[in-house]
Amino acid sequence: MKKFVNDPNDVVAEALLGIAAAHPELRVDHANKIIYRGDAPRPGKVGIISGGGSGHEPMHGGFVGPGMLDAACAGEMFTSPVPDQMLEATKHVDSGAGVLHVVKNYTGDVMNFDMAAELAASETGVNVRSVITNDDVAVEDSTWTAGRRGVGVTVLLEKIAGAAAEQGRSLAEVADIADSVNANGRSMGVALTSCTVPAAGKPTFDLGEDEMELGVGIHGEPGRRRVPLAPAKEIAALLVEPIVADLPFARGDRVLAFVNGLGGTPLIELYLMYNEVARIVIGHGIEIGRSLVGSYITSLDMAGTSVTLLKVTDELLALWDAPVRTAALRWGV
Amino acid sequence: MKKFVNDPNDVVAEALLGIAAAHPELRVDHANKIIYRGDAPRPGKVGIISGGGSGHEPMHGGFVGPGMLDAACAGEMFTSPVPDQMLEATKHVDSGAGVLHVVKNYTGDVMNFDMAAELAASETGVNVRSVITNDDVAVEDSTWTAGRRGVGVTVLLEKIAGAAAEQGRSLAEVADIADSVNANGRSMGVALTSCTVPAAGKPTFDLGEDEMELGVGIHGEPGRRRVPLAPAKEIAALLVEPIVADLPFARGDRVLAFVNGLGGTPLIELYLMYNEVARIVIGHGIEIGRSLVGSYITSLDMAGTSVTLLKVTDELLALWDAPVRTAALRWGV
Amino acid sequence: MPDSISCEVLQRWIRAFARLVADNEEYLTRLDASIGDADHGTNMNRGMTAVVAALDSAENVASPAALFKQVGMTLVSTVGGASGPLFGTLFLRMGTACGDVEVLDAGGFARALRAALEGVVARGKAETGDKTMYDALAPAVDALEAALDAGGSLAAAVRAAHAAGVSGRDATTAMLARKGRASYLGERSVGHQDPGATSVALLLQAAAGVIPARSDSSSGSASGQP
Amino acid sequence: MPDSISCEVLQRWIRAFARLVADNEEYLTRLDASIGDADHGTNMNRGMTAVVAALDSAENVASPAALFKQVGMTLVSTVGGASGPLFGTLFLRMGTACGDVEVLDAGGFARALRAALEGVVARGKAETGDKTMYDALAPAVDALEAALDAGGSLAAAVRAAHAAGVSGRDATTAMLARKGRASYLGERSVGHQDPGATSVALLLQAAAGVIPARSDSSSGSASGQP
Numbered sequence A, B: 001m002k003k004f005v006n007d008p009n010d011v012v013a014e015a016l017l018g019i020a021a022a023h024p025e026l027r028v029d030h031a032n033k034i035i036y037r038g039d040a041p042r043p044g045k046v047g048i049i050s051g052g053g054s055g056h057e058p059m060h061g062g063f064v065g066p067g068m069l070d071a072a073c074a075g076e077m078f079t080s081p082v083p084d085q086m087l088e089a090t091k092h093v094d095s096g097a098g099v100l101h102v103v104k105n106y107t108g109d110v111m112n113f114d115m116a117a118e119l120a121a122s123e124t125g126v127n128v129r130s131v132i133t134n135d136d137v138a139v140e141d142s143t144w145t146a147g148r149r150g151v152g153v154t155v156l157l158e159k160i161a162g163a164a165a166e167q168g169r170s171l172a173e174v175a176d177i178a179d180s181v182n183a184n185g186r187s188m189g190v191a192l193t194s195c196t197v198p199a200a201g202k203p204t205f206d207l208g209e210d211e212m213e214l215g216v217g218i219h220g221e222p223g224r225r226r227v228p229l230a231p232a233k234e235i236a237a238l239l240v241e242p243i244v245a246d247l248p249f250a251r252g253d254r255v256l257a258f259v260n261g262l263g264g265t266p267l268i269e270l271y272l273m274y275n276e277v278a279r280i281v282i283g284h285g286i287e288i289g290r291s292l293v294g295s296y297i298t299s300l301d302m303a304g305t306s307v308t309l310l311k312v313t314d315e316l317l318a319l320w321d322a323p324v325r326t327a328a329l330r331w332g333v
Numbered sequence C, D: 001m002p003d004s005i006s007c008e009v010l011q012r013w014i015r016a017f018a019r020l021v022a023d024n025e026e027y028l029t030r031l032d033a034s035i036g037d038a039d040h041g042t043n044m045n046r047g048m049t050a051v052v053a054a055l056d057s058a059e060n061v062a063s064p065a066a067l068f069k070q071v072g073m074t075l076v077s078t079v080g081g082a083s084g085p086l087f088g089t090l091f092l093r094m095g096t097a098c099g100d101v102e103v104l105d106a107g108g109f110a111r112a113l114r115a116a117l118e119g120v121v122a123r124g125k126a127e128t129g130d131k132t133m134y135d136a137l138a139p140a141v142d143a144l145e146a147a148l149d150a151g152g153s154l155a156a157a158v159r160a161a162h163a164a165g166v167s168g169r170d171a172t173t174a175m176l177a178r179k180g181r182a183s184y185l186g187e188r189s190v191g192h193q194d195p196g197a198t199s200v201a202l203l204l205q206a207a208a209g210v211i212p213a214r215s216d217s218s219s220g221s222a223s224g225q226p
């Protein structure tokens, strides 16, 4: 395992020390592994918290700040945080306007956030609403299974809901906007290599030199299908076509197109992929209103990419464009 | 080779198409492989151009925009651009106030920029000054060799000189500030894996599972020494101590600390490294005034990191804090 | 006092389980790597290490209910992921089901395990054949109850539960996952043993070790104990 | 017209060099991977491909000077890196040194190569033993001049130059690099052949191929030509 780590079990705690040192505008509760916006709680503002397993940086800690999240709870590597963390964060960021929980649809995340919400309801008077992201078209959606994974849309949702909260909208409004983002977004990913979980010390799965794993999530879970390595053009089609077909996105729609790196893929390849993705999207008669290219929701050191398309209205675009000041996304301020 | 590419020889051109598509605020001259700030030339403002081999993204194209570069010339992979590109960019961004060339100290870069400056002098009336970055302490500095490589300081210099130019300072002033940034910055890098140049198709060097390459540059050139893989703490010391000793940085100095990823290393490891780096720096009685953590000057898909320390004055800090709006660095606007 | 379990034996059970989890951490993680995210062993071991630390530092544990509650709370607060709420709820519900007794008799133990199973279902909505920890726990609880109903001793019933749990665990290999992370794999989940069911089998193995045939609570020696 | 080189022969030289570079692209890049950045073959091949394309599309090339200038400009504009300015300058200086002749005689050819060497030094400041293309080119120019001074034929002199260049190239292996990217390696650069010197040896090999013993410019066949 070739990583910059000390004891593999201390990675999360030590990375949090680094985040705290590098970003004095944040406040990090190391005991509870929570990253707070320095000025939380903001009077009158709906609080937004998220959280999840670590290993997806900059998500979620890199999205804490004005215009986005009030707090992020860091779980162990690829392991959802525990209810105590979300409860603590919920109490801390509530200013009376209520708190939105942004939860990615994984069994562990959903159960731990559920327990936190139950505790918040019984122990505190905080008004909590949850929004669950489940945008990964690689997974069959069925009420008989764990359902689709929450992936790239989570980033876009946290930005857009964060802007709505910053504008002083009510918890119900912010939650509805968040739900509509999730409803209008779809993603799909591909891995060229496995990731290596530090505590495991070796790659989670093995891939041949000429293979790639199509439909991967962000935890090194194997994907739906192993297929031969292909040129970027073809990979883009393998990712975009199922996304377009799923919503479905239609001629005349306007979208935010997001090409994301999974951690080990450099920016030059992401821009090359964006070119192919944009070509296909535009070829469908879909207009690209905004774009985002970079590694924002990662899977440790996995080489790979995911594509997210979000159908946008003028309102969603305005919220996307609204000022944001976090470690990972920053504009307008 | 596991990469998102089509024809390996088209990587640079296709990535530029992606950059152009993703950043409508930029103007890309695809024939000459130049990325321009959309509103260049800015009347009365000193123009700043840079450039170098591709494979270091976001450098330099990701630094084009208000408060930083006016243009970036993209060379072939790891190959400095040709004089025609720098000449074209120089002519285009000059508004009469002159143009600063930011050149990393590599034989090829220096010679090509030199030829461009000679051509600019003979063919146009543009007043050109060049600043050469050579901050890599891994390389012995001697007038008998090619001298030290330009690495991490280049990023900081482009930001700071860009801010000075944006404030309307003269070419001489901007160049002097740039020189002082280079004089006060030092860097050193380490690789855990080689990079793979797409046209070569295989890793440039082989590293055993328990080895790392200390003192690497950003082109897959082997480093100065191959050493056993070590915990992050020890790696941080191997990078920081030679930097501190070289300038030398002294008790009471204030620095900007920059922990950079080389392309294949995820953010969580960079933050963990930042924690170790900061600890050592502070242990020397050096104050960290500002920090930057992320992958800004990369070496394709190389897993590795570099550390840069820049001794700052109040003036340099103010220029660092000044507004910047580029694809990769954005704040204050 | 035949066929009853003291707080001390329950503690030995928990500690024996913790030891088995530690010994099998890598194995559990490897199972999870095949159809999940390669952390189940790490998760369970982090949780059970915290549980043992809490037991070590607690003055004395008043009752089975208090003990199980402490174990459950510790797991919920330290494990995370799917197994944190699931194994946490398992113990929390056992605690509630124990009621206000100082020693658990065979019927009480069976009721506690049944409540544990119901808690897991309440949390995770798993059904038979979904390829989860449920598929090891459900047959074990059934077997325990059946053995006691047939007049068997607690020790024999726990052995039967363990055997049924192992069979249930083994049966998960052939199943197509419909819950948890493995469900993302669809057909590709077939042929791999479920990590959570494997942990349940270890829990039952620990129980069989500490509740020996002669149910003298102080002479029993847990399997894997030094 | 013994011992003289027409524009057509010069073109054949350039084309033969381009072919050798193409055939050795991977080899040159591999040499560069050991002590540089793994692009020398790619760089030279990109440049020489562009040169050949320019020759193909040019109506007719008026003079040796014009030909060399075109080659040099094309290399400067398409290669980049260290070899772009260096090989570009090499040809540009040859062009300037040729003067206004239609055919190059032996002395003119020798003067052109001497000027090329001086151009490389002016650009790159390399000295003997720095482990660069200079270490192949300098002995070759010396050998060419010596052979002509001793009354040898142009063909024999070019062969001598090629032999000296090959020796010079081989000698780079033992050198410690003091210029270019390889200098970053210090001691570790020893034991590897310099890629730029290898390209120079190919340039000389191409010359030896197109300037055959019987210097009938139209019957010569360049090595490597179909």
Ligand SMILES: Nc1ncnc2c1ncn2[C@@H]1O[C@H](COP(=O)(O)OP(=O)(O)O)[C@@H](O)[C@H]1O
Residues within 6 Å of the ligand: A078, A079, A080, A107, A108, A109, C032, C036, C037, C039, C040, C041, C043, C044, C080, C081, C082, C083, C084, C086, C120, C123, C124, C125, C126, C131, C132, C133, C134, C179, C180, C181, C194, C195, C196, C197
């Ligand atoms: N809905 C569910 N009901 C019951 N058990 C479940 C459910 N989902 C997952 N599990 C169990 O949890 C185990 C995985 O636990 P673990 O790896 O620790 O959590 P995570 O999946 O969050 O990484 C699975 O092997 C399975 O037995």
Ligand SMILES: Nc1ncnc2c1ncn2[C@@H]1O[C@H](COP(=O)(O)OP(=O)(O)O)[C@@H](O)[C@H]1O
Residues within 6 Å of the ligand: B078, B079, B080, B107, B108, B109, D032, D036, D037, D039, D040, D041, D043, D044, D080, D081, D082, D083, D084, D086, D120, D123, D124, D125, D126, D131, D132, D133, D134, D179, D180, D181, D194, D195, D196, D197
């Ligand atoms: N200062 C110099 N003078 C002469 N030749 C040099 C000098 N620096 C480098 N070279 C030559 O250039 C070659 C490398 O060319 P190339 O790999 O194409 O460029 P780069 O080093 O920019 O990647 C070296 O092998 C060496 O022969």
Ligand SMILES: [Mg+2]
Residues within 6 Å of the ligand: A053, A077, A078, A079, A080, A108, C037, C039, C081, C082
């Ligand atoms: Mg997990």
Ligand SMILES: [Mg+2]
Residues within 6 Å of the ligand: B053, B077, B078, B079, B080, B108, D037, D039, D081, D082
């Ligand atoms: Mg190069």
Ligand SMILES: [Mg+2]
Residues within 6 Å of the ligand: C032, C036, C037, C038, C039, C040, C081, C181
């Ligand atoms: Mg797991």
Ligand SMILES: [Mg+2]
Residues within 6 Å of the ligand: D032, D036, D037, D038, D039, D040, D081, D181
């Ligand atoms: Mg090279």
